[in-house]
Amino acid sequence: MTLWPGGPWLGGTSLETTNHWLSPLQVPALGLHVLGPAMLASQKDFNNAVSQVKLLKEDPGNEVKLKLYALYKQATEGPCNVPKPGMLDFINKTKWDAWNALGSLSKEAARQNYVDLVSRLSASSESPSPEAPAADRKQPESDSLVVTSEDGITTIRLNRPAKKNALTTQMYHDIIAALQAASKDESAITVLTGSGDYYCSGNDLTNFTHLPAGGLEEMARSAAALLRDFVNCFIDFPKPLVAVVNGPAVGISVTILGLFDVVYATDRASFHTPFSHLGQSPEGCSSYTFPKIMGSSKAAEMLLFGKKLTAQEACAQGLVTEVFPDGTFQKEVWARLKAYSKLPPNAMRISKQIIRNREKEKLHAVNAEESSVLRERWQSDECMNAIASFLSRKAKL
Numbered sequence: 001m002t003l004w005p006g007g008p009w010l011g012g013t014s015l016e017t018t019n020h021w022l023s024p025l026q027v028p029a030l031g032l033h034v035l036g037p038a039m040l041a042s043q044k045d046f047n048n049a050v051s052q053v054k055l056l057k058e059d060p061g062n063e064v065k066l067k068l069y070a071l072y073k074q075a076t077e078g079p080c081n082v083p084k085p086g087m088l089d090f091i092n093k094t095k096w097d098a099w100n101a102l103g104s105l106s107k108e109a110a111r112q113n114y115v116d117l118v119s120r121l122s123a124s125s126e127s128p129s130p131e132a133p134a135a136d137r138k139q140p141e142s143d144s145l146v147v148t149s150e151d152g153i154t155t156i157r158l159n160r161p162a163k164k165n166a167l168t169t170q171m172y173h174d175i176i177a178a179l180q181a182a183s184k185d186e187s188a189i190t191v192l193t194g195s196g197d198y199y200c201s202g203n204d205l206t207n208f209t210h211l212p213a214g215g216l217e218e219m220a221r222s223a224a225a226l227l228r229d230f231v232n233c234f235i236d237f238p239k240p241l242v243a244v245v246n247g248p249a250v251g252i253s254v255t256i257l258g259l260f261d262v263v264y265a266t267d268r269a270s271f272h273t274p275f276s277h278l279g280q281s282p283e284g285c286s287s288y289t290f291p292k293i294m295g296s297s298k299a300a301e302m303l304l305f306g307k308k309l310t311a312q313e314a315c316a317q318g319l320v321t322e323v324f325p326d327g328t329f330q331k332e333v334w335a336r337l338k339a340y341s342k343l344p345p346n347a348m349r350i351s352k353q354i355i356r357n358r359e360k361e362k363l364h365a366v367n368a369e370e371s372s373v374l375r376e377r378w379q380s381d382e383c384m385n386a387i388a389s390f391l392s393r394k395a396k397l
């Protein structure tokens with residue numbers, strides 16, 4: 001079996017010929033224990049991904065191949081418990097190290113990560129041009145999102161001030177498209193900000209009122225898939241990503257801040273994740289990033305009890321990089337960002353990559369799990385009652 005013909009790797013010796021790894025014929029009947037509802041990749045998805053790897057047009061490089069190998073082994077055999085190859089058996093030792101580094105990651109999560117990785121590789125090998133100029137950018141479908149590029153900065157602005165920049169389903173899609181375009185354009189830095197007095201009031205709760213033909217279950221399934229795609233874009237975003245938090249932030253607009261590189265906030269901002277009040281659970285990888293950023297008990301106060309933080313508190317907890325007086329916020333922040341955008345863009349990209357790569361697999365696994373749990377939550381009475389309360393004007397945060 002040759003995955004990348006003519007592509008010798010790891011010192012000129014093909015790993016696959018030494019071990020016949022990734023061969024679909026080798027996939028045993030797994031009898032997997034499926035966790036929760038079907039958000040994690042199925043065995044069929046995994047088998048398809050294993051086949052898809054062979055169709056990749058470009059060699060993804062040794063590092064990625066090793067990752068694929070490790071995830072494949074973890075997904076099919078579980079944690080590495082075979083003896084470590086000897087010092088001089090370089091290739092098998094490298095493979096063993098990669099597999100062993102996955103620790104106790106479950107077979108299901110490994111399978112999901114494998115499928116995600118292959119899907120990202122397939123998408124990037126199909127993308128037509130690495131540098132789409134800003135002028136070619138597909139404009140958002142509605143004016144609720146405004147994307148501009150100037151002075152080396154691409155700015156994605158939430159523009160629904162009358163609704164406190166609450167995120168409609170269309171806006172999630174438009175943000176995904178805007179981030180994908182920004183990742184390939186010529187700008188050095190990408191910024192997310194809001195228009196008006198709010199940064200963002202989180203998910204537009206009326207999204208839950210547009211029930212598709214398949215009812216609540218179908219609505220929850222497609223919302224979970226959208227959430228997962230949306231958060232994946234933040235995990236994978238390759239350039240410095242800065243949040244310019246121009247006012248209060250609620251829900252998902254707060255949780256994804258843990259995936260930004262820098263967060264600047266006006267002193268008028270506040271940070272509120274009222275998931276329990278809404279019968280929901282954390283997303284945006286916050287179940288992982290928040291405890292890491294602020295410690296487990298401060299994170300629990302926010303994520304379980306919905307404690308609202310002031311900008312100063314959020315800065316003290318490490319969620320916000322710096323707080324500015326509201327009167328000078330825009331002037332000071334944009335002057336600083338313009339200066340940063342003149343730094344060598346490749347150096348910034350590479351530095352971000354090296355930081356993010358340590359966490360990427362973990363973040364994707366967390367995102368998959370959070371989306372899966374939320375899919376269930378959205379079908380719960382607790383959640384439905386909270387949304388009905390808001391919509392009937394009985395409840396406000």
Ligand SMILES: CCCCC/C=C/C(=O)SCCNC(=O)CCNC(=O)[C@H](O)C(C)(C)COP(=O)(O)OP(=O)(O)OC[C@H]1O[C@@H](n2cnc3c(N)ncnc32)[C@H](O)[C@@H]1OP(=O)(O)O
Binds near residue numbers: 164251283
């Ligand atoms: C598919 C992916 C799903 C990802 C999962 C995400 C989860 C979350 O983000 S959970 C957080 C959801 N957000 C909320 O629960 C906030 C709800 N909004 C409020 O509590 C309040 O509106 C407020 C505290 C944000 C602002 O209060 P106030 O200053 O008094 O302003 P108004 O309430 O009068 O708001 C003006 C206008 O905007 C509408 N609106 C505000 N936020 C939302 C929202 N999140 N969803 C839908 N609509 C929202 C509000 O209803 C008002 O509308 P009109 O009455 O028509 O003027």
